[in-house]
Amino acid sequence: MDKNPIIKILEWYNEAKKSEINDPDAITLATVDDKGFPNIRTVLLRKIDNDSFVFFTNYNSQKGKEIEQNNKIAFSFHWKTLAKQIRIRGITEKENGTVADDYYNSRALGSRIGAWASKQSSILNNREELLDRIKLMENKFKSNPPRPDFWGGIRIRPLSIEFWKEGKYRLHERELWKRSNIDDDWSIKNLYP
Numbered sequence: 328m329d330k331n332p333i334i335k336i337l338e339w340y341n342e343a344k345k346s347e348i349n350d351p352d353a354i355t356l357a358t359v360d361d362k363g364f365p366n367i368r369t370v371l372l373r374k375i376d377n378d379s380f381v382f383f384t385n386y387n388s389q390k391g392k393e394i395e396q397n398n399k400i401a402f403s404f405h406w407k408t409l410a411k412q413i414r415i416r417g418i419t420e421k422e423n424g425t426v427a428d429d430y431y432n433s434r435a436l437g438s439r440i441g442a443w444a445s446k447q448s449s450i451l452n453n454r455e456e457l458l459d460r461i462k463l464m465e466n467k468f469k470s471n472p473p474r475p476d477f478w479g480g481i482r483i484r485p486l487s488i489e490f491w492k493e494g495k496y497r498l499h500e501r502e503l504w505k506r507s508n509i510d511d512d513w514s515i516k517n518l519y520p
């Protein structure tokens with residue numbers, strides 16, 4: 328048995344890349360607000376490292392503020408073509424150095440300008456307002472916008488990972504990997520479906 332669950336995640340993810348029509352890296356990400364009310368949304372998981380995962384977003388968005396207040400989050404993959412799900416719970420840290428710069432610089436110019444123009448999750452009075460802000464940022468930065476300091480990565484270090492594989496008669500296979508701290512070894516248990 329591999330002692331790093333990320334090896335198995337990569338196996339499943341690489342399989343999904345071959346069969347999913349689009350966005351095999353789409354995850355459903357859950358955070359909680361200051362009243363303990365959960366919030367979910369889809370984001371793209373852009374990096375899977377040996378010990379952690381990274382997605383990119385606006386730090387001033389709803390999710391950004393919720394993560395700032397509470398760094399415990401959860402997310403899941405669901406690959407319909409594989410009938411597989413992975414659920415992950417973990418703790419976050421900001422990834423706002425060269426990893427974020429490199430990813431930002433790899434994006435299309437329109438997306439880089441868009442990151443500057445969008446006050447993600449704030450009230451937008453009308454579409455014109457956004458289009459005006461895009462023009463403003465295009466004029467300001469021309470073809471070379473730097474990464475905004477309010478936009479970057481969130482790195483997630485996992486504490487719990489459940490692999491779910493569909494079984495006949497709904498008798499699915501569930502394998503739960505857990506550890507109390509990020510430096511601990513993983514324990515592996517199976518769960519009833």
Ligand SMILES: Cc1cc2nc3c(=O)[nH]c(=O)nc-3n(C[C@H](O)[C@H](O)[C@H](O)COP(=O)(O)O)c2cc1C
Pocket residue numbers: 350353366367368369370371372382383384385388389390391447448
């Ligand atoms: C397929 C898909 C991929 C998305 N990827 C991202 C992403 O990588 N980063 C992001 O900030 N929002 C992404 N979004 C938009 C989010 O779902 C969400 O609308 C936005 O981040 C605002 O969420 P918040 O108000 O909870 O902060 C994506 C939406 C979809 C449907």
